[in-house]
Amino acid sequence: MDWLALLIPLAPFGLGGLWIWTRHQSKMVDKQKELMLLGKNTPESDDGRRMQEDMKYLKERVATLEKIVTDERGARELESEIAKLRDS
Template sequence: MNPFEMVVAIIIVITIGKVLSTRFRAQNGIAEDKDGNAMITSDPDSGRLKEEVTYLKERVAVLEKIATDGRGARELEDEIEKLRDR
C-alpha cells in the first residue's frame, strides 16, 4: 500500500466513524453546543410539548378555515341584516 492509498484509507475510516458517531448522538438526543460540549436535548416535557404543538396547529388550521371561508361570512352578514330588519 503506497502512502497515498494509506492517507485515503485513513480519511475514509475517520469519515465513517464521524458519521456513525453523529447518527448515534442524534438517535439518543445528544447535541453539541458551539464549544463542542455534549448536552442532552431530550426533555421530560418534550412529549407533552409535542402534543400541545400538534393541538395548537390543528386549532390554527380551523381558525384559518373560518377566517378564509367566504360563504360563512356572507351567511353571517345576511343573518345580521335579518335581525336589523325586525
C-alpha cells in the first residue's frame, strides 16, 4: 500500500512525459512525410545515393577495425599492421 502512496504524486510527471513524447513522435512522423513528399529521403535521389555510399564505406571501415581488434596476434604484429594501414 505504501508504494501506491508514492506513485500518486508522481503520476502527473509520468503523464506529462508521456504527452511530450507522443507529441514529439507525431512531429517526427509529419517531418518524415514532408521529406518523402519532397523526394529528399528516397534512395533514388542524389542525397540518398550519397548516404548509401557513405554507409557502405563506414561499414567496411568498421569491419576492418573489428578484424584488427579481435585478431589474436601479438602487440608487435598489431602495431605493424596499423602502420601498414596508415601508409596505404
